[in-house]
Amino acid sequence: MMTITPALVKALKVLGLSEYQAKVYAALVLLDQAQAKEVIELLGISKPSVYESLDSLDDLGLAVRISAKPAVFQAISPEIAVKILMDTHTRAGTSALTELQALQQQTFSGRRSGRLWAMYGKENLDYKIDEMLREAKESVFAVISDRYLDLFKQIAGRGLQVWLVVISEDPEIEEELHTLFCGDHEEVLVTSPMVLMIPLTTDPDLAEMTDEFRFSNQLDLIVDDAEALSVPPIETDLLTGLDSQNRTVVLLAKNRNMMIWQMLQQMVKEELSTGDDRDESMSPLSD
Known part of the structure; x- marks a missing residue:
């Protein structure tokens, strides 16, 4: 007979549950269907714990009592059971988020704008980036590595x-971005x-740290x-x-990004004014 694995119980x-x-x-x-005593024999746990669990599973809709005397229980199908549990999780998550956001507004009302929030880990940062971009209503100004491009x-x-x-x-990547960002108010530079690194190497202290x-x-x-x-x-x-x-x-932050933008645009203009072939290390995608 198959055993009930710790991995299943954990999941x-x-x-x-x-x-x-x-x-x-x-x-x-x-067991397909069983009396309490059969469950006790299989699991080796106390009688009160088994009876309490059977009753609660019945209340949750995960098991049904198919006979009263003796009491016989049958599990609903795993597919339906997992769906019930996941739906319950989703509703609980939605409710918790609503309540937590309300608490957050009460706690930081009038003060949140003055705070710096540290965020750790790729998953958390990706979620935050996606949230900011989804809620953007007017403008997006960014200097990004291409690792974030799918989010943008x-x-x-x-x-x-x-x-x-x-x-x-x-x-x-230039051709892909040229096709993607072609709106009247969309300007992209690839570098x-x-x-x-060029402006950084002019500072002796920073020049020694280029490997980092x-x-x-x-x-x-x-x-x-x-x-x-910002991610450094x-x-x-x-x-x-x-x-x-x-x-x-x-x-x-915007001023810092604007300086980078202007530096790159100036480099493009200087390069084009010389009549030389365009350096592949930097390409403007806007007119």
């Missing part, structure tokens, strides 16, 4: 004012890490001139960003 607990409920439900699936594709063609600097060494720069992590994002998210271009084991709605922080 059912994540979906909201207690350990005893998980084991008893699994036992009913294994959603803003193309939405009528937003877009200024986007993409750091990439992929020679095919390489090498170009962004990782432009593949770089992200500076300003949305609607109201919120800024440094080597790190855990991707880390700073998010703020502080007006001063947002304007400083």
